[in-house]
Amino acid sequence: DIDGSGLIDYDGWFYWWAYPDEDYPYNEVTFDIALLKEGSGSDFVQKEMTTVVDGIKYSLDANQKTAKVIANNHSYSGDIDIPANITYDNVVYKVNALGFGCFADCKGLTSVKLPSGITSLGGRCFEMCESLRSVSLRDGITSFGNHCFADCNSLTSVDLPSSITSLGEDCFRYCSSLKSIKLPSSLTSLGKFCFEGCGIESIVLPDGITSLGYHCFADCSSLKSIKLPDGLTSLGECCFYYCISLSSIDLPLGLISLGDGCFFGCSSLTSFKLPSNITSLGNNVFARCCNLKSIDLPDGLISIGDRCFEKCENLESIKLPLGINSLGKGCFYDCSSLSSISLPQKTTSLGTGCFRGCSSLTNIDLSCITSLGAMVLAGCSNLKNVKLPSGITSLGANFFYSCSNLESIDLPSCLTSLGYGCFSGCSSLESIDLPSCLTSLGDGCF
Numbered sequence: 001d002i003d004g005s006g007l008i009d010y011d012g013w014f015y016w017w018a019y020p021d022e023d024y025p026y027n028e029v030t031f032d033i034a035l036l037k038e039g040s041g042s043d044f045v046q047k048e049m050t051t052v053v054d055g056i057k058y059s060l061d062a063n064q065k066t067a068k069v070i071a072n073n074h075s076y077s078g079d080i081d082i083p084a085n086i087t088y089d090n091v092v093y094k095v096n097a098l099g100f101g102c103f104a105d106c107k108g109l110t111s112v113k114l115p116s117g118i119t120s121l122g123g124r125c126f127e128m129c130e131s132l133r134s135v136s137l138r139d140g141i142t143s144f145g146n147h148c149f150a151d152c153n154s155l156t157s158v159d160l161p162s163s164i165t166s167l168g169e170d171c172f173r174y175c176s177s178l179k180s181i182k183l184p185s186s187l188t189s190l191g192k193f194c195f196e197g198c199g200i201e202s203i204v205l206p207d208g209i210t211s212l213g214y215h216c217f218a219d220c221s222s223l224k225s226i227k228l229p230d231g232l233t234s235l236g237e238c239c240f241y242y243c244i245s246l247s248s249i250d251l252p253l254g255l256i257s258l259g260d261g262c263f264f265g266c267s268s269l270t271s272f273k274l275p276s277n278i279t280s281l282g283n284n285v286f287a288r289c290c291n292l293k294s295i296d297l298p299d300g301l302i303s304i305g306d307r308c309f310e311k312c313e314n315l316e317s318i319k320l321p322l323g324i325n326s327l328g329k330g331c332f333y334d335c336s337s338l339s340s341i342s343l344p345q346k347t348t349s350l351g352t353g354c355f356r357g358c359s360s361l362t363n364i365d366l367s368c369i370t371s372l373g374a375m376v377l378a379g380c381s382n383l384k385n386v387k388l389p390s391g392i393t394s395l396g397a398n399f400f401y402s403c404s405n406l407e408s409i410d411l412p413s414c415l416t417s418l419g420y421g422c423f424s425g426c427s428s429l430e431s432i433d434l435p436s437c438l439t440s441l442g443d444g445c446f
Contacts, residue, residue, distance in 0.1 A: 056080070058093070060093055068098070069095065082114050104125070104127045105127065123145030124145070124150070127147045139161045142165050143168070149175055150173040151175075152172075162185075164186060171195075175198050176199050180202070187209065188209060197220065205229050207231060210231050212239050214259070215237070223243045224247065232254065239262050242265035243265075251275050260283040262285050263286050264288060269286075270292060271292070274301075279302055281301065284305075294318075297319065315335050320347070326351070331350075333353055335357070339361060343364075344368075346368075348371060352373030363383070370389065374397040386406070390414075394416060410433075413435045417438070418445050
């Protein structure tokens with residue numbers, strides 16, 4: 001037994017755990033061990049001191065005279081009122097914590113009232129309490145452990161204490177009935193998956209929060225508005241993934257980083273303005289924002305990642321900053337309304353399938369490009385005019401595949417190879433002059 005903790009049974013899994021690592025007992029942790037004497041294992045076993053009072057099981061710390069609520073075979077149900085103190089063997093113990101998984105999977109638990117002496121809620125404390133409607137939280141609590149209220153799908157509202165400074169990973173994940181929550185000004189940290197899948201419709205983030213973690217608000221399908229603090233500098237990967245009701249969002253001027261997939265599937269977004277400090281857009285940042293019509297990119301932007309605007313089918317035009325040097329794979333894949341785009345002189349690289357499926361694109365100038373991936377213009381069915389770079393030596397597989405309106409094209413004189421299916425499906429192409437240095441034609445090239 002270490003610090004009043006020990007081997008516990010949680011849903012058939014046994015964990016050895018000790019403070020301060022109780023939220024993730026299955027992670028690798030380090031212990032400082034003092035050898036008190038030589039002997040067999042049984043010489044070092046200390047029996048955990050526990051008691052049950054009014055149906056609630058407690059772990060007792062004889063030195064500190066404190067008590068912690070612990071699991072009792074998932075038998076807790078109904079409305080529970082935790083007392084401020086309990087008495088065991090004529091000694092008074094102050095109840096100061098809810099232990100790891102103490103109420104987890106108590107499907108009949110409907111409400112819990114906590115005393116003012118509670119300072120922490122352990123990991124998985126109320127996880128999967130599917131009938132839990134309310135929890136009375138008192139000032140003095142500074143943190144919620146990981147998975148604390150995860151999958152409490154009957155929880156409709158939570159009043160967070162003004163003393164809270166952090167919400168752990170998965171804290172309110174899939175609390176689908178949670179429509180609103182007021183975050184106190186003391187809060188400085190939101191863990192990964194913190195509100196994923198919640199029913200929240202609007203939320204204001206306090207000034208102390210500087211970053212939002214991985215999947216923080218992912219799948220919050222009812223989220224319509226969110227106010228971000230001025231000091232926010234980064235949004236984690238998939239932060240607002242599939243927030244399908246989010247129609248607008250004002251990003252603070254100090255924001256410098258958007259994680260991959262940050263606004264993936266935000267189908268209600270119609271326009272967007274990025275702050276000036278953003279220098280790169282990662283993979284899938286705006287992918288499947290199917291109603292996005294316009295976006296204002298900052299002048300300092302130098303790269304756009306893979307599939308960044310994939311399937312933004314209502315994006316009609318976009319102005320690329322002069323400093324853009326590369327467009328990633330599938331960057332504008334299936335942007336079927338994109339009718340024109342001007343590539344800056346510094347743009348030298350186009351990833352595989354960069355403009356694939358841009359069926360409204362009628363012309364494009366690629367003369368500044370030095371590196372072209374495969375399928376760059378595949379499926380651009382209305383493309384009529386293309387200017388290829390003079391120094392390019394090869395066109396990759398399916399480069400012009402199904403460009404059915406392409407009537408003519410001038411191939412660079414130094415071109416030595418055409419990839420598999422390069423001009424396959426170009427039904428309007430009547431003739432083409434092949435350069436004399438061409439040495440390789442891929443299968444099904446024409």
